[in-house]
Amino acid sequence: MAAATGYLTDVSYIPGFYPNMAPVALRYVAALNRVTPPRATGYRYLELGCGLGRSLTTLAAANPQAEFVGVDFNPDHTAAAERDIAAGGLANARVITSDFGHLPADLGTFDFVALHGVFSWVSQQVRDEILAVARGQLAAGGLLLVSYNAMPGWAHLQPIRGILRQYAALRSGDSLQRIRDALAYLVFIRDRHAKYFEDNPRAAAYVDALLKQDVRYLAHEYLNEDWTSFYFADVAGMFGSAGLTFIGSLPVFTNFWDLCVRPEFQELFRTTTNRLVTEAHKDFCANTAFRWDVYARSPRPMPDVADRLRETDDIHFRVARPGTTLPYQANLGVVTSTVQGPLYQALLDVVGGRSLRMSEILADSRLAGTPPADLVRAVDAGVAMGLFDIATSAVREVTADQLQGVSVPHAFNRAVISAESLGGRSLALASPLTGTGHTVGDLDAAILHELIERGVDGLAGRVAGRLTASGRALQRDGKAVTDPAERLTLVETACTAFRSQSLPWLERLGIVDRT
Ligand SMILES: C[S@@+](CC[C@H](N)C(=O)[O-])C[C@H]1O[C@@H](n2cnc3c(N)ncnc32)[C@H](O)[C@@H]1O
Structure with missing residues (x-):
């Protein structure tokens, strides 16, 4: 309907x-x-x-x-x-x-x-x-x-949507049934080397990506009357x-x-100041x-560093992955960029394990030799390359000792964890410190759920029990693990990794409190 x-x-x-x-x-x-x-x-x-x-x-x-x-x-x-x-x-x-x-x-x-x-x-x-x-x-x-x-980017894949929708229109049942039938037909013609797929090898590979998607998503993506x-x-x-x-x-x-186009295309961008033109060319160079x-x-320009500090100094910066060292490689789709050099080393040293406002970064004596506008640009490029993260406020500085008792203070996060752990999809928990959500796997969410409900004793056994009861598959190297002893070992490893790596991260973000 x-x-x-x-x-x-x-x-x-x-x-x-x-x-x-x-x-x-x-x-x-x-x-x-x-x-x-x-x-x-x-x-x-x-x-x-x-x-x-x-x-x-x-x-x-x-x-x-x-x-x-x-x-x-x-x-x-x-x-x-x-x-x-x-x-x-x-x-x-x-x-x-x-x-x-x-x-x-x-x-x-x-x-x-x-x-x-x-x-x-x-x-x-x-x-x-x-x-x-x-x-x-x-x-x-x-x-x-x-x-x-x-x-x-969609040019060579548009016909996939066309065939899915046209085939689905011939089928009966609800949209889920019709998209399943249409996908089966797509695989059928792909596997029999329909000329479209022979002439468009990337479209043939794309079919495999579609098969991994949730069919509800596919119905909403491909079965609407309009799609442009x-x-x-x-x-x-x-x-x-x-x-x-x-x-x-x-x-x-x-x-x-x-960071979007390869060096051989960059001349155009150097000589053109019109953003509308460069965006259009960027999409062709990157096949967006x-x-x-x-x-x-009615955008109000903020030309100077002083304006920026006055209007947006509430934003905090932190090192995205604590312990990052240079050179650091950022893979950004078309371009791979290497972060290195004394300026970035100094910025890493200054930010360290803390959350700092831009004004605090600029005020650090270790960066005194660099003009403020260049520092701002370097921090922004650092965020672009994944070296720094932004947040609405400072995240917590936490100690390295392993947490025993934990609680999840926000009712919203407790509700998400309780409803969706082991649901087969990752879920996002809200951080009041960063002003955004952070993704955790559904198995990690189940471990957290057990930790807050019944503590650390017998943790892996309880999670393994829930896993079996839920019917959620457990995989190693892409293969399903069915042997109970092997499953327990995998869950034990997951619990250890969660407690040593994910819990401190969630505590930093204010998603988890120690009790
Ligand atoms: C693909 S879903 C995206 C949902 C959500 N933004 C997300 O990313 O998860 C598109 C949503 O737009 C809603 N929608 C489509 N046309 C609409 C309209 N004319 N008025 C209000 N909602 C509409 C649909 O019901 C659907 O929930």
Whole structure:
């Protein structure tokens, strides 16, 4: 069954958390592109097409100082989000069951509007409704995040969507049954060397990637009536007509063209200052298939370091992986970049095991010889290359001793752990210190659940028992492990690794407390 808009409603989507949606990430993209972001507290955040609401609720749990509103027209989706809001005691979050064209008149304006997994999958009429929300609901100085399937990365794969949808339309049953049938047909023609697959070997390999995906995701990706891959310029034109200006993109490295395109293409970027032109060329040099773009209404420039410190010095920086040494290699898709040299060594030494604001980094005497603007640029490039992480506040400095008793203070995280450990999918826990969510595996979540419920005695045996009862497979080197003794050994190893590595990390993030 499809709703009048052409977007399917007979199958619920899957829960997912996307760190690019975090207000701190959006504020940071604005800052590094010299645009003043909305303030760090008391802001309003609107998510269009929030699905099951897992990004919204995780961000609400991580940012109690702000208000989060989600919109989705599928009542099953908003009901799931409402259950998470109630279980997590999230007084700062709510969802509205509505299409984008009929939002409540008293909704007000928002400092952030975000939509992920929506823009490419709806009709032009629905896109016009989204643009109307962007025009009417985004406050001056506000930021909008839109993700979409991009060209040219999708060019050679578009026919896959065509064949899946056309074959599914011939089948009966709900969308899940029809996508399963369509996938089986796709494999059938791929394995018999249909000429399309012979001429497009990457499409043949792509079929294997599809088979690993959750069928609910595949139904939502491929079975809607509308499905459009956009050139960057098309989307910039649409949001431009709604009065918005493109200011940057996520992940952070995509704001650094030299981290996106190989050296032989870089001359063009050196000689062109028009960002709209360089973005378009970047997508061809990198064969971009998916974009996360950030737009601003009436962006206020922040030309100097002093402006940046005044507006965004609440953002904290820390070394992403404690113990990192140089040279450090960053693999960023098309480009592999090596972080090395005295400036980065000095920055690593200064930040060390702490969380520092940009002003604190700039004030350190060990960096005195370098102009502030160059230091800011180096820190930003360090974030882009994964050397540093950003956060809304300082994370904890923790001691190395192994934790015995632990608790999970936030009701939202306890509810997620209890509902989804051993669910076969990783899950995100909210950190009130970083202002975002952090992913843990579903087995790790089960270990944490057992630890907080019944402590460390007999931990591995209890987790192994739960694993067997849940029916979740356990693998070693890609092969299922069925022998009970071998399974217990694997779980024991997982428990030891979790307690020595993951627990201190979760304590640093304020997700776990010691009792
Ligand atoms: C692919 S899902 C993405 C969900 C979520 N943003 C995520 O990333 O997990 C797209 C969502 O948009 C919602 N949607 C599609 N068209 C809509 C419309 N016209 N009005 C409101 N919601 C809509 C769907 O119900 C679905 O939950």
